[in-house]
Amino acid sequence: MSSIRFFHCADLHLDSPFKGMSDLPSHAFKRLRNSTFDAFQQLINDAIQERPDFILIVGDLYDGEERSLRAQQIFQKGMEQLALYNIPVIISYGNHDHLSGKWTRFSLPSNVQAMPAETKTITLHIRGMNVNITGFSYRERHIPQAMVQSYPAATDREAIHIGMLHGSIRGDATHDVYAPFTIEDLLSKQYDYWALGHIHKRQILYENPMIVYPGNIQSRHRKELGVKGFYDIELSKGQATYNFRPASAVVFEEIEVDCEKILHANDLLKVCAEAIDGFRKEYGAGLVWLHLKNIDERARTLFEDAQLAEWVDIMREEQENETPFVWIQAIAVDLSSISHYKPTFASESVLQAINEWSDDEMKEILKELYQHPKAGRYLDELTTEDLKNLRFDAEHLFKLGFQ
Incomplete structure (x- = not known):
């Protein structure tokens, strides 16, 4: 046949x-x-x-x-x-x-x-x-x-x-x-x-x-x-x-940027630009989220002296005349390699409470945001996977704050 x-x-x-x-x-x-x-x-x-x-x-x-x-x-x-x-x-x-x-x-x-x-x-x-x-x-x-x-x-x-x-x-x-x-x-x-x-x-x-x-x-x-x-x-x-x-006309992607041995701001901008250029050559136009990893103690000061929003603005300016366009939607800095979190009774109690919240309890906590007359229109309905990620992110940020 x-x-x-x-x-x-x-x-x-x-x-x-x-x-x-x-x-x-x-x-x-x-x-x-x-x-x-x-x-x-x-x-x-x-x-x-x-x-x-x-x-x-x-x-x-x-x-x-x-x-x-x-x-x-x-x-x-x-x-x-x-x-x-x-x-x-x-x-x-x-x-x-x-x-x-x-x-x-x-x-x-x-x-x-x-x-x-x-x-x-x-x-x-x-x-x-x-x-x-x-x-x-x-x-x-x-x-x-x-x-x-x-x-x-x-x-x-x-x-x-x-x-x-x-x-x-x-x-x-x-x-x-x-x-x-x-x-x-x-x-x-x-x-x-x-x-x-x-x-x-x-x-x-x-x-x-x-x-x-x-x-x-x-x-x-x-x-x-x-x-x-x-x-x-x-x-x-x-x-x-x-x-x-x-078929994608614009590719959405997360880009991991290895920041090992980065000391100065110009070094960081260079490795990010190289990563974006590599993406552009492979995919063309895109929206990207930069994930900066392998940050050590020396590179950490780069983000203490300047806010992430300022880094994003500078990188966008560097890319604005490049074609096809690649738009940097956000930057995330992974500090897990230098985490010095030391558990305390207070911090562990809070983390336990976060992890014990049911999905319904999480949604109740976020209800005010999702019912906001303006912001709510731009938010997708939370799935089980979204709530799982929120718990993970909350725990990560909480531990960083307790260092």
Whole structure:
């Protein structure tokens, strides 16, 4: 039996507002605001060059339920480009761009088919072979029920069966539950490939058959580090090969800077500039968080005499005329190599209390910040992983203060 080839992507989040990053220079912020569109165009360009049999886009094409005119126009033009090359596209809408939203609709070309709210199977005929693609679109923002139960089991063993599912693994406390499923649920359907969406981290949950999250195509905040993109899949009965294709227009990343034997300010600025230049050569435009490590007692005085904000400003000034732009979002100084923390009854009692707080107690402590009428709009909902990191950071800072 011959194989088929398709692109699997998800979570385009076209026209993401990039909250909390408006302090960038105007040219850099414009590039950042356009990055989801640029990443989408990279997907289109790759498809035109490679000519896959079809493309799957598994939910959250748009960033919000009120899809912007600009985002819809750019998506519609991209679909028209693919139509010129007879490349079919199957899309489903997710929790961000659910069908109950309000927007001014654009007409999509005939090569595009959208999954309805009720689970549906769309059949493509490729080189004499049937390819059955099953999925659904979110009727409303939150779907707590296990939609996978509505997917029909594969019965035609001559056809290829693909499931599109925008949702999360049941029991995964790091994400809100949307259309939950288990690996066993998916395997029971006897499909040849599961094209997932919703989780922005690229990961392969199962190899045979492949169960795949491609991640999003463009980072939007610090939790989404690294190069983003989509999967190029070649699939036949019982076998699949995959190739990751990068699409990021702006790469978000943490850069570790080795500060061993640094004595003077100019030495520190030099090693940071070299690290940024290396990033630029490898990835192009980016937003970076510098993590300064291997700080000894002599280098520590550099940060006692000048605030981190001043260091950030100087480094930004050094980079402002370089292209493509790399914006330094923040600097973190790791002083663990020179930590001289000595436990006391008082300090250990405080640390014990922090570590014993439940997630609900942590959220209660932070409630005032998250309910602030202005600041609250720019804060994402806290996950279990976020709370774990907050405890770790609080303990680290507390110990530094007790040196």
